[in-house]
Amino acid sequence: MASVPAQLIAVLTEAAEEAPKNPLIPEWYDIIWSAVCFVVILAFFLWKVLPAMRKLLDERGARIQGGIEKAEKAQAEAAAALDQYNAQLAEARVEAGRIREQAREDGKKILVELREQAQADAARITAQAQAQIEAERQAAVTALRAEVGSLAIDLASGVVGQSLSDDKKSRALVDRFLADLEASESGAAKTRA
Amino acid sequence: MAAHDDGGFHGPSIDEFFPAVIAFEGTPFELNRIMLIRLLAVAVIIVLFYLGTRRMKLVPGRFQSIIEMGLDFVRVNIAEDLLGKKDGRRFLPLLTTIFFLVLTMNLAGVVPFLNVAGTSVVGMPLLLAVIAYVAFIYAGLKKHAGTFIKSSLFPPGVPWPIYIIVTPIEIVSIFILRPVTLALRLLMNMVAGHLLLVLCFSATQFFFFSAGGFWGLLGVGTLAFGFVFTLFEILVAALQAYVFTLLTTVYIQLALAEEH
Numbered sequence: 001m002a003s004v005p006a007q008l009i010a011v012l013t014e015a016a017e018e019a020p021k022n023p024l025i026p027e028w029y030d031i032i033w034s035a036v037c038f039v040v041i042l043a044f045f046l047w048k049v050l051p052a053m054r055k056l057l058d059e060r061g062a063r064i065q066g067g068i069e070k071a072e073k074a075q076a077e078a079a080a081a082l083d084q085y086n087a088q089l090a091e092a093r094v095e096a097g098r099i100r101e102q103a104r105e106d107g108k109k110i111l112v113e114l115r116e117q118a119q120a121d122a123a124r125i126t127a128q129a130q131a132q133i134e135a136e137r138q139a140a141v142t143a144l145r146a147e148v149g150s151l152a153i154d155l156a157s158g159v160v161g162q163s164l165s166d167d168k169k170s171r172a173l174v175d176r177f178l179a180d181l182e183a184s185e186s187g188a189a190k191t192r193a
Numbered sequence: 194m195a196a197h198d199d200g201g202f203h204g205p206s207i208d209e210f211f212p213a214v215i216a217f218e219g220t221p222f223e224l225n226r227i228m229l230i231r232l233l234a235v236a237v238i239i240v241l242f243y244l245g246t247r248r249m250k251l252v253p254g255r256f257q258s259i260i261e262m263g264l265d266f267v268r269v270n271i272a273e274d275l276l277g278k279k280d281g282r283r284f285l286p287l288l289t290t291i292f293f294l295v296l297t298m299n300l301a302g303v304v305p306f307l308n309v310a311g312t313s314v315v316g317m318p319l320l321l322a323v324i325a326y327v328a329f330i331y332a333g334l335k336k337h338a339g340t341f342i343k344s345s346l347f348p349p350g351v352p353w354p355i356y357i358i359v360t361p362i363e364i365v366s367i368f369i370l371r372p373v374t375l376a377l378r379l380l381m382n383m384v385a386g387h388l389l390l391v392l393c394f395s396a397t398q399f400f401f402f403s404a405g406g407f408w409g410l411l412g413v414g415t416l417a418f419g420f421v422f423t424l425f426e427i428l429v430a431a432l433q434a435y436v437f438t439l440l441t442t443v444y445i446q447l448a449l450a451e452e453h
Contacts, residue, residue, distance in 0.1 A: 021211050023315060023384065024377075029223035030316030037235045037311075038320060041294050044239055046286040052246040053264050060251050 137188065148181060202399040205391035210314050210384065231311035234297040242293075267292045267438065275442045276449070280332075284445055287328055291321055292438040295379065299430030302387055303423050310430070313383035315376070322376035325441040329371075333448030341448065371444055375437060382433050386426045393419030 156174065212226040245260030253261055267289045272281035298311030312318055333341035345367055346360050393415050400412030 021207060023207050023210060023380075026314075026316040026319055027223070028221040029217075029228065030314050031320060032221050033224075033228045033231055034316040034320040037231050037298075037317070038290065038294060038324070040235050041238055042286060042290040044242070045289050045293075049242045049246050049264070050286055050289065052249055053261070053268075056249040056251070056261075063251055 141185070141188065152177065202396065202403070205388050205395065209309070209387065209391060227309055227311060227314050230301050230307050230309060231298060231317065233307070234294070234301055234311050238293055238297050263293070264289065271435075271438055271442050275439075275446045280445075280449060284328065284332070284442070287324070288438055288442055291325070291441060292434055295321065295437050296431060296434035299383060299434055300427070302383060302390070302430060303426045308390070309387055310383040312379055312433075313387050315380055318376040318379040318383075321379075321437065322372040325375055325437075325444060326372040328441065329444040329448040332445045336449050345448075371440075375440060379433050379437055382429055386422070386429055389422050390419060390426065393422055 152174075155177070210227065214223050214225050215229065216224040242260060245257055249257060268281070268285055271292070272285050272288050275281070276284060294317075295312060298317060300310075301307045302310030302313065330341075333345070337344065346363050347356055348359065348363070351359055396415040397412045397419060400408045400415060404412075
């Protein structure tokens with residue numbers, strides 16, 4: 001504690017020796033160190049920090065711009081694809097309709113052809129059958145005629161043998177037989193025609 | 194502050210801002226505590242911004258976001274807002290330098306063990322004010338080569354007898370008061386803030402350890418005041434950095450738009 005006054009005196013005399021400083025008048029070292037600090041920081045910001053920052057901002061802007069453009073492009077592409085798809089769909093529909101129409105027409109044509117062919121076949125078969133029947137009838141007639149001859153002779157001999165007296169009767173019988181035969185023959189000829 | 198540890202109570206004096214010389218005594222490169230704090234502030238700025246801008250990514254991380262926020266604050270809210278994109282970009286290095294230099298040196302005033310702002314000695318505020326002064330006069334002369342001084346001193350659209358009054362006022366306000374107020378506003382805010390903090394804490398020291406007893410209670414009060422004023426000083430530090438940069442920008446803007 002005894003040293004306190006001595007210390008105080010020392011401080012006071014020191015203060016008295018140096019004129020009281022004016023805080024508004026700068027010392028040279030003050031100005032110089034201020035200038036050093038300022039120049040260092042200015043240079044640092046000018047050549048290091050701000051260019052880096054500007055580069056970053058430019059890159060970020062470009063990236064955002066690029067992203068927007070990419071999105072727009074994708075959207076345009078999607079719209080184009082949709083249009084194309086719709087066009088293709090419409091085209092396919094038209095094509096399908098055309099094919100259906102064609103098929104219907106083809107079907108109709110085929111049906112008509114088939115019917116005509118069937119009719120032709122039927123006609124042909126009928127004609128064939130008719131011809132066959134005619135031929136068979138002809139054969140039958142021929143055979144019958146021969147048989148009728150012999151039958152007639154048998155009959156005649158029978159008739160002659162039994163009753164030669166009844167002349168008129170036998171003649172009538174033969175006549176009727178022959179007329180019947182004639183009639184049946186002409187009837188068959190009529191149906192054939 | 195250490196000088197007040199002796200028995201009696203001594204309020205802080207202006208000698209606070211002229212601490213003992215550490216190196217290069219007698220040369221123009223004298224180093225003392227406050228000069229070292231300035232150099233430290235410079236180192237801190239360089240380290241922070243070097244790390245923050247070394248590998249910048251398009252999608253920023255936490256640290257890069259903070260650095261970007263700081264740079265964008267000056268770029269968008271001060272430079273581009275007042276000067277427009279083109280001129281804002283031209284003066285951006287100067288404005289960014291002023292802002293971060295003043296901010297960092299101001300904040301040193303509340304950092305423990307530094308405890309004094311680098312801007313609380315007249316050299317720094319004065320130098321920056323002179324630079325701002327040169328910048329806005331340069332901006333005006335470059336933009337309006339022949340007419341800047343004339344239209345500043347003789348605002349057009351005023352009847353000529355009024356110039357007798359207006360011109361001296363303009364001379365004083367533009368060419369003298371602007372730089373002087375710039376320098377003094379910053380300097381005095383920092384000086385006053387520092388003195389206030391020293392007063393609070395040295396009083397606390399005195400009440401707790403020298404006065405003793407009942408006086409200790411008062412020490413609690415001064416400590417609380419010191420704490421509150423420390424918070425306040427953080428606000429003042431940021432505010433003064435902003436004000437200094439903003440006014441520099443406004444002066445440049447006025448010089449560029451000197452048509453009136």
